[in-house]
Amino acid sequence: MAEDKIVVDVLTLDSVQCAACGYMMESMAAMPAEVQELIEYKEWSIKNKTGIGKFMELKGKVLPSIAIEGDIVFPSIIPQYEELIDEMVKRAKTPAVAEKLEAARETGFQFDKITENLKKAGCGQSTRSDS
C-alpha cells in the first residue's frame, strides 16, 4: 500500500513566514482522512540545500508550487479542493487508489487535524539555511 501512495511535493520559501506557502501546505493538510491515507506530502523550503535540490530536480520555476508525482501542477496557484483531487486521480498508481480519490471528491477540506498533519509533513521544521 505504501508504494501506491501519491507523492506530493510542496515547494516553498517558508510556510511559516510566507502566507501563500502556508496555504499551499494547508491545501494538503486539510485533505480529509480518507485522502490522507492515500498521499504522502512534504514541504521543501528553498531556504536549505535539500529544498534547493528538490526545486532543481522538479524544474520548479516559481514559489510556492505543488508537484504531484514529479509534475509541477500548481505553480503560484493555490488549488481548489476538486482540482487537487482531479490531478491526483490522473496520477494514481492503481485503479483502486483512483477510485478511492474519486469517492472523496465531494467531501471537501477538513480542518480538525491540520496542526497534526502539517507537523507530519515537516511544515516549518526545515526552513532555516542550516536545517
Next chain:
Amino acid sequence: MSKQMLIDAYRGKRTASAPWVPYSGVHCAFLINEKADDFLKSPELMAKGIVHTAKQYKADGIPLLFDLSVEASSVGCELKWWEDNVPSVATHPCSEKTPEEAGLTIPTKNDGRWPTIFEAAKLAKPQLDDLDCAMMGLVCGPLTLASHLAGVRIFTDVYKNPEFAQAVLEYAGMVCEAAVGFYAEMGCEIIALVDPVASQIRDTTFREFVTPHCQPAIKAIHNANLTSSFFICGDCTKVMDEVCKLGTHGFAVDEQLNMNFIRDKAREYGLGFGGNLKLTLSLSLGLISPREDAIVSLAAGGSHGYTFSPG
C-alpha cells in the same frame, strides 16, 4: 535619511535618488539579539529593534512591524509562535461559519495585540522622526486575512460558494479599514495593504474578490491624507494590471518578478513601485552577489517613483 523622498517615490514622483526601505520585520529582533516571539510581545523591544535597524541601515522608512497575523489574532484566530519567525495562524474561526455566524466583530484598538503595537509606536515614532525616517503601517490584506479566517477553503469557495467567500472577504475588508485607522492614529506616514496570497489566484478572481474589499481601507488611508501602497508576493504577473488599478499610490513586489516589467507597469499607470531585491537568492542563500543584485535593481528602477527595497 529622507522621509519626504520616500513619500514622493511611493507616490510615483521623481526623486533625487532612490529612497530605501528595509522590510525588516523580525530581522529587527535578530539585530538586537532577541527572539522573534519575545520581540513581538514587548513594546520596548519592538521600539528598540525598529529604531536600531533604521539607524544601522540608514533607512528612509521602516515598517513598525511586518506580521500578517495581527489582524487575525485580534478577531479570534489562535497563533503558533516561533523564536525565529513571525507567528503563524493556527485556527480558522470561519472554517465552517460566516463571520456573522461566528459572532466576529470589528476589532478595537484594545483587542488582541493592538495595545502592544500602539505602545511600541509611541516609543518609536519620536525617535524615527529625529532620524527623518518614515514609520510605515503594514495591514494584512483582505484575501490573506480571509485565508486566516476561513482557511484554505476560501480558494475553493470563490468558485463553489461565492456568497460565503464574499461574506468573509467583506468582513476582512472592514477589519483592514479598522487597522488602517489604528496605524493612522499611531502616526504612520505610509500605510500598505499586504496581501501575499493575492498572487495565487486568477485575475478575474482578484477583480471580483480582492479589488472591492480593498477599497474601504484605501479610502481610509487617503481620507487621512496619508500615502498608500499594495504589497504582493510571489509570481503576481497574472494579476499585475489588477494591482495597478486598485487605486493605491503604488505597489511593491517580491523577487520573482522582472524589475523592468514592474517598472514599465508602474510608469504606465503613474504609480510608485518597489521591492524585488533578491531576498532569497542573494541575502539568504548567497547564490548571487547582493552587490550586483543591488546595482542591477538600482539601474532598472531609476529615480522615478522607485523605492529600493527587498522583495
